[in-house]
């Protein structure tokens with residue numbers, strides 16, 4: 001007995017000494033029986049890997065592909081294709097003569113729970129509601145931010161107080177931001193619109209689960225109800241609702257500083273118009289009165305946006321919360337025009353005229369670039385958009401083709417290029433996946449779908465860090481995100497189902513010895529010239545480890561689309 005610990009240590013020594021660096025990076029949630037199964041192997045010795053099935057029975061030996069270097073991570077990996085293995089089960093993977101083994105799952109619908117988990121995240125972000133244990137489990141908490149008496153900041157051009165309750169917290173902070181709400185709501189509604197039958201009876205375990213409306217729509221409604229409160233009498237839409245500065249690492253209920261409605265902008269107004277126009281279509285079969293309200297509100301917002309085409313966000317000097325500032329309002333105008341055209345059945349030619357005067361650039365979408373959302377809508381609805389649908393389809397395919405070739409240039413098979421690692425790079429990967437899935441819908445060319453799957457594999461483990469960036473999902477996943485509810489509760493595990501922002505070497509959150517008063521910042525974590533490795537799983541890191549509604553939404557879209 002006494003000898004055992006010594007033996008154990010010496011075995012460990014062998015592992016880390018000669019084999020510690022070997023790693024296999026792959027989707028930690030596993031693969032479906034018929035799906036492609038690519039594993040990236042780093043620091044391999046030899047040219048093949050061994051795969052064992054149940055009871056250690058050898059399934060086969062699989063060859064490693066050529067070594068591929070990626071400038072974004074400054075490392076090389078070799079790919080192995082296990083797609084030939086189609087029987088469900090848990091497999092063990094190892095290299096010849098290596099004591100280290102890795103476990104891989106093949107099962108039906110491996111991403112179903114991920115879809116539900118990423119959607120449930122929005123429930124955990126609810127403002128103005130207590131999260132009860134029956135729905136929130138260990139992450140139950142008191143209500144915070146009732147927002148029934150929100151102060152109008154002078155920048156809103158209104159005065160007094162307004163009730164503006166419900167809505168989702170944007171991210172790791174407790175603000176509610178209109179620009180970011182627009183793309184998040186739209187992405188979830190378009191996921192539902194694409195696969196209504198998939199979501200009809202899915203139970204997310206939220207307070208509304210027992211009503212007759214699909215849970216995903218109940219969840220989105222929580223935020224739509226808030227958005228509707230943010231419209232001014234003249235139709236314009238306020239930019240955000242936050243405190244003047246970011247609160248400390250406290251629970252929602254403890255954050256009792258005065259909240260303000262701040263700014264009124266063209267981008268917020270068009271984003272509101274676009275997403276509420278879409279909501280009017282999606283909710284009509286369930287609640288015609290609500291659908292009418294959404295369309296009315298969208299019309300008024302749209303008219304304000306056309307009459308006030310260039311009101312940009314200027315952060316007032318007493319405000320320090322997120323800006324979501326955007327210098328270009330044309331893509332928002334385009335997107336809103338397209339959604340208004342669809343929502344009104346193509347019967348009011350003015351919307352389409354305005355859309356095509358707007359000249360939006362087609363590129364991967366994010367909160368500031370929403371042109372692609374409009375192109376999706378046009379391309380998918382040829383009956384309404386006529387000749388424009390083909391042009392829009394060309395735009396989508398052009399971007400998708402670039403992504404598909406980019407993905408072949410690195411051994412992780414991910415479509416993000418080294419120059420595209422910004423704040424929230426994981427969301428860029430997910431939004432690229434959304435483009436690829438639309439390209440697949442428009443052509444049925446399965447190579448687009450496979451590239452989207454590759455991006456999902458990247459987020460769930462086939463990346464230079466070998467980590468799943470989704471909390472609670474995978475064998476080694478993000479544990480310490482910049483997310484105030486997770487930081488301030490007593491549960492060790494973070495709220496599940498959240499996508500971390502991901503690798504980025506901007507270093508906004510890195511401690512600089514010249515600024516000793518910023519002692520709360522992170523120790524240096526960046527890897528020189530390797531943005532894809534510049535990540536730290538520490539709550540200090542809002543530039544790489546925060547979570548956000550506009551990052552989870554495209555992940556939910558990808559997971560929902562790829563689950564069957």
Ligand code: 9MR
Pocket residue numbers: 171172173246321322520540542546
């Ligand atoms: O928590 C804030 C996060 O949501 C923002 O993305 C980030 C950048 O604006 O700022 C975070 O808040 C920090 C604040 O700017 C300075 N004090 C420390 C806060 C928490 O790290």
Ligand code: 9MR
Pocket residue numbers: 170171172173175321322323324423424542546547548
């Ligand atoms: O997602 C936003 C990113 O594109 C910006 O570079 C960054 C700094 O302005 O802000 C991000 O958005 C944050 C927002 O301003 C406040 N809530 C947290 C968001 C995610 O970090």
